[in-house]
Amino acid sequence: MRRKLLPKISALTALVLLLSASFVVTAQRPLHKQVLYIIAHEELTRIQLYKTGVADIAAVSPARWKDVNRTPVDGFHLVLNIRKEKPRLTIQYVLFNTMKAPFNITEVRQALAFAIPYDTILERIFGGLYTRLYTIVPKGMPGWTDYNMVHYEFNMTKASEMIDRLKEEGFDPAAYTITIIYNLGNTARAQIAALLQNFWSRLGFKVVVETYSWPEYLRKVDYFDFDVALIGWIPDYLDPDNYLMPFAWGGAEFVEITYFKDVAPVDVGKYVSSVDEVIDTERYTVVIGPKGEGAIYEGPAEKPLLVLSYVLDEEKTKANWEKPISMVTIGAPGWKNIPISVLAKASREILDPEVREVVVNAAAIYFNHNVPMVLLGQAVTGENHGSWVYGMYYPLTTFARYDLVWEDLNAPVRDTGVAGITNDPETMVIATFGWPDTLDPAKTYESFGWEILWHIANRLVTYWKEETEPLPELSAAWAFSKDATRLYFVMRGGVVAYDPWNDKTYPIDATDALFSIWRVVRLHLPGSARWMINDFIDVNASKVLTEEELDAIAREEGLIATFKRKTAEVRSLKELLEFFGYEGDTAGVVMFQLRFPYAPIIHIFVTEVTAITSMEYALGDKYEEALRASDGGKNPSAWAEFVMVGEEDPTHELLSWKPVSTGPYYLADLLEDSYIILRLNPYYWNATLWEELYGYKP
Template sequence: MKKVMAALFLVFVLGFAVVASGCISGGGTTSSSSSSTTTSSSSSTSTATSTAKLPKDVMKIETDKSVIYVGPKDEMASVTPESGGKKVIIVSYVVDKANTPSVSKLMQEGQGFGEINPAFFRDEHVDALVMAARRETDPAIRTELFKGLYILGNKYAPEVILGQNKQLRVYWSWVKGRYYHPTLAERYDLLSEDPNAPVVPIGIGNYKNDPKTYVIGTIGWPESFDPAWTYETFGWEVWHEVGDTLVTYWKEETEQVSPDLAVAWAHNKDGTVWYFVIRDGVKAYDPWDNKVYPINAVDVAFTFWRVQRLGHSVSWMVKTFMDISASQALTEDEFNKILQSGDIIADYKGKSEQVKSLNDLLNLFGYNGKTAGVFKLVLPKPYAPVLGILADPFLSVVSMQYVLGDKYQEALKASDNGKKPDAWAAYVQKGENDATHQLMHKKPVGTGPFYVKEYKENSYIVLEKNPYYWNTANKFGHDRVIYVINNDAGGRVQLFQTATVDTVALPPERINDVKGLTFKGYKDIVQTNLLQPILTFIVFNTQKEPFNNPKVREALAYAIPYDQIIQTVYKGLMVRNWGPIPKPWPGYTEYGITKYTYDPNKAKQMLQEAGIDPTKYKIQLIYNSGNSAREKIMTLLQNVWSQLGFQVTVTSYEWPVYLGKTEKGDYDVYVVGWVPDYLDSDNWVGPFLYGATKFKEVNVQVKG
């Protein structure tokens, strides 16, 4: 969720916020727009013996099952691949220099962990492999390309992985129905409580923690209440409760999505055009003025278009995988004519059928209600995980009428009822000063099971049952949800011990404070057994000295006390990982990688090889306030890196400020985590490594 959860995504897990690779040989590659970009190693580190000299800008990467060659198209012609009995994958590319944004421009726009990776690292080989993996349709070849990216992430170390997190979940036994999903929060209307659960005053107004109120003790604050402007898991969690997306994952589903605001969907043969039939009877509830707004396909088209227009870092998924200008709202009659022409396919619950009418499509999905138009979504190229992206809360559908106010009818007419979405550019501006963003940021309005009733920044958020929620069959387990914000871990322990909250986010160091508790005959539950696809890591600013030198980054990777961090900070609730893909996702590999260990002498040696004098550099380590685990990590690094000769300081910032600084490259080194935005290995290697290089061509050839 995500990044910064989206993921993130950044996430509130293990009691803290988490921001929704092999062998290498070959010559150097230079950035198309940044002179401080990392270059690949000029000496071979491959376990295979190479007898042929590669052209300067061609790289060879060896995995356990393949040999990957990647380089500019004009240089690949002279390469004679050596397979060593393995599959050969050749990736050639042509850079589109004119359309590749400079790294400094992306920094100014705050695109870190968005359009470009959080380290602002750029390498054309890496970027070409990311694009190749996105466009490849053969799962086996995609896996090999992902392995190559894992290898490169491990070698170049723009981010150093501290480990992969285990889940720490603490709650009282009166809470029933809890479940886990790797990208989405639980829906709190689907959880319930023992009707005899105790009733405890919360200390916020007249609210009480009773069996119909789910109270969460946590830290931080959402980046924004505008779904188009939040790229961290707190904001995504809120919107999973107060909004609806076209499709969703029902509870623990991961293999397929379920209908939400879209009751059915279909696509053309090559998967570049998708059609989503919109549910009728959905209303956005405005509690601030006690109004409701009906939702239809135009609102969906506007929602997607607005995300890209605002241009926040989360918009990278829309910009990259969707052509919003070509997407539009259709009527049912217009869609029926498209269906009658043939070649439209629907896939649902293991069935794949060519559909010829809207009725056929709705019957396949088992829907017999009314509809509110059809959203046509155009992709520039097929992308298999696209439905997973559509389930992300940042694409929760908003009411065009609510956000545009008295300009609504004018904007509707200008766009020809959603046929010409770019006409909306006159009504929505880029950036955070846009009026629609300022409205949603302060007074959010959605269609989900809850609505935001009231909040006090850095203190509490109250969500109340939505009286206009479309799913009348839903039996609410809770009538309200209250987030109690307390950035002091000891204070949150006390909230839990007194049953003021039903569940609490705690750092692992406080796990013994909540083990074995009882309250009025109920026990607490402490779960630690689930290895999550969540990576915690430190990020170097590769656009600053000395971090623009890959040997310095490798040296500092040897100056991290991993075992001490895992045991003392995380109390064993973390396992080692060495690259940007979690176990056991496709592309994770231990073949030929560097398994960095704590070795200060090796670090000193590599700093000497890098040719730098550590005493000449000041390093500021930053973390988000209230996160005691991250504070301890940075304090440990301060101690070790100071012994190497660096002048090291540690500073904390409140969560929204922290995100603002890191997204704009205003940092030296920071610590963060990543919860996937959607369930595909591309959502780790892309956000971790992609440097925003644009290409005229990326070609993949497979031999053997």
């Protein structure tokens, strides 16, 4: 074979050709310089916007996907494909308020679970985008099991028989009105509510359906002002704890929880004074009881026993139960149950992977048998976008960033009718429904708010697209103390927060990082994800350090660095930064004091509750005083003088709808229940990424 010979070229010519080639590639990838969310609560309106090319992505109920898929648009088409080979961790469920009758009766909950037409919901309403799930820990998550599970299938005969047995004991379903609530604009939930109303009415209950705007709906769920709610959950981080605590935890607090492995049946009484529950898991029989002596165990003895003893903190438990707030002082069903609380709390503190898996198994089984909420299904991946949109991806727990996807240069161009915006290849338009609860990371705990924050607010740690390996974002590196109770983040230098409301910037350093996370705990806002910080981190014992102070700690004590599945002991700041491959400037160090070693802690720093804002912007003219009072972040408890508890705090009022930006976009404009506009952040610290992908420099 003859080789085609090329003439010799100079270095300058080679550089020109290389740049030209790069230009050809990037020129075909227009960067999304703005993102428009059009709020349309009527599904037919959203579908019309989608079919006419006004929207690049639209929220379409799964039942309509087949009808909308492949709709032609200007030589392109709509793509709505189901990828069953890619399971997701999103769940849909029917939530009972177990603090209200008749949902405080286990047999009633079980009967209602058997009176749900699952196949109709999964195939017709969810359009095949969900598969069956029988307990709170989804398949693919560590601790998932199908062992000893009750498979609640649609069986009206069985449901009626269960209610009839209760009637024999004096129960009268006609005495109860069940109100099912869902959020405005959610067509799928409207259809599910109608089905439940139909079949549950046949059991003798009076059933009504009500719908609310998203903020009002969340308020009702947060404060248990409901009977039955239809809702879904995207996990915050990749660990079963992020299902057990928000949902299974019964609100009980403990002075102590201890486990004993491979206990002989005759020795159970050495560890507990009585037996609360016995749970059969695949490998162990789990026994739960209060710490003490004298219990007589009469349960199964074929498998080894795992005994969990506890000392209840009665005062804290009483406080949680007296003023219940969903996912803050108790799990979402309001299920005041001590054994499930033991399992949920123990699972987060046990480091032995075998024992932890058994405890999670036990929690999943116990939850399934008591059914405080009904799992309708677990999601599979669904692709939903115009075919002119390229590079679309679907993370497990986060969101696609619209500066990382692009459009064909010949994509449809349409007038959106919103704020003079034309949907062209440099504009991403999403037709959706709902409205963020708030844009303050200290409060918002729902998917819409978190999606907006994912674009405008960076965190210390991130994931790249669909990967689940933690990567530095506003941090440059991290390391643990040898006992894993202190976590150090070295801050990336050169980062600023952009204030679009006053067109100014604020430098971001370690003090801002600590303040942002400390503030979430201090505000203690209802319905927030505060627990994700406060349960693991003592924010008042955390502090800001200089690089020199961290270097001294590393030299004297040694630090354990973990990154990309590698672990190393480092003995200097230089070694730590080299381990992470970081060569830039740094902006101080923040040390978080952990309450106990917690393996998934780094993943929590990917979530939006840990989004970093500017302390100077939040506190305004009180900033310098607060900085001095805290000795530059050495004593963060001093900030309590400047930040109030509750929703009337000025920083919360400011950040709710006028946030600053450290992310790729900033909030440019919004009109409630109408639209949200994001625009490219001209001061984004990682703007070189845009130059690499699109040849664009802000």
